[in-house]
Amino acid sequence: MKDINIQEFKIETPVKIKNLPTSFDLDASEKKIEDGLEDVCKKLGKIQNAMYAHGKYAVLICIQGTDTAGKDSLIREVFKDLNARGVVVHSFKVPTELELKHDYxxxxxxxxxxxxxxxxxxxxxxxxxxxxxxxxxxxxGEHLPHVNSLDDINDEFWEKRFRQINDFEKHIAENGTIIFKFFxxxxxxxxxxRLLRRLDKPNKNWKFSPSDLKERELWDAYQECYEDAINRTSKPHAPWYTIPADDKATARYIVARVLLDTLKTYKDIKEPELDDEVKANIEIYRTQLQNE
Structure with a gap:
């Protein structure tokens, strides 16, 4: 399997989404790609364990994509071998009544x-x-002050919202959160x-909704919005990575490699050493336990 340079997927200058690839050839069978993912995830697990003991950084992994892009299965496969105590997944749906009473x-x-x-x-x-x-x-539905009709949701409104998102990410990054954003x-x-497979396979039917087809009709509008959002908010402290997602195994491997290769650059993430007194008395503690 050929090696990859994660910088190929990182957005550092404005892009046109239509010019970005949706497929990537790792020159390997699906089995080799899965084996490669397993190896990467084991190494990622070791870093996560060290992070847990180190206790100074958090990692936020943001995953976006259209319906059927493979978000759920990617999360399952990339993080299944990590210590469960160290990974928390949140799936955000339509805002609840309580959530709408707060800012977005x-x-x-x-x-x-x-x-x-x-x-x-x-x-x-x-x-x-x-x-x-x-x-x-x-x-x-957010009942915002000064937003009384659709006419109030103008370019100025979206400019303000992008600024708020950038400020939010900068704030948490400056306070120890390492941010990854994957499209x-x-x-x-x-x-x-993939939508046809949902219809063809009885065990996948539950995933299909007629609304999927209505949203698909808005494909171009969504692509434009993704492009604008990525270009406005890919920052050195919170970069976007566009991941070719037509092949799920390849997408999972690339995401895992981005996480691993980036976290390996944090040389200060290491398990804390025992204090000198405990270290000096390890043999005494061992003997005490053996003689119980």
Whole structure:
């Protein structure tokens, strides 16, 4: 399997989504890719254990993508071998009545990972500049001051919201959260194939909703919103990575490699050493236990 350079997927200058690949050839069989993922995840698990003991950094992993992009299965496969105590996954759905009584970032803020833990957001705070931008009528449900009609949801409104998101991410980054943002870039043809599989396989029928087809009709609008959001908010402290997602195994491997290769650069993440007194008396403690 050929090696990859994670910088190929990192957004550092403005991009056109239509020019970004939705597939990537690792020059390997699916079995080799799965074996490679398993190896990467074991190494990632060791880093996470050290982070848990170190207790000074948190990791926030944000995963965005259209319907059928593979978000759920990616989370399952990439994090299944990590210590369960160190990974917390949040799947954000339509805001609840309580959540709508707070600002739109509130439910994400209270779900942030504690230091020493990985937090995975399945859909993220970016829904507030994606779904709501395609469907601005949803904003009216937030009961915001000075937003009384769709006419109030203008360019100035979105500019303010992007600034708030950038400020939010900068704040948590400056306080010890390492941020990864992944856009699973799926082609329209592959989405069609996956929706058809949901209809063809009885055990997948429950995943299908007629609303999936209505949203698919808005494909171009969503792509434009993703492009704008990525270009406005990919920052050195909170970069976006666009992940070719037409092949699920490849997408999972690339995401895991981005996490591993980046976290390996944090040389200060290490398990704390025992204090001198405890270290000097290890043999005494061992003898005490053996003689019980």
């Amino acid at each position: 970032l509130w439910r994400h803020y209270i779900a942030l990972p504690a230091r020493g833990k990985f937090g995975v957001f399945n859909r993220t705070h970016y829904e507030n500049v994606l779904v709501t931008r395609v469907h601005p009528e949803y904003i009216l 699973l870039h799926l082609s329209k043809d592959e989405q069609k194939n």
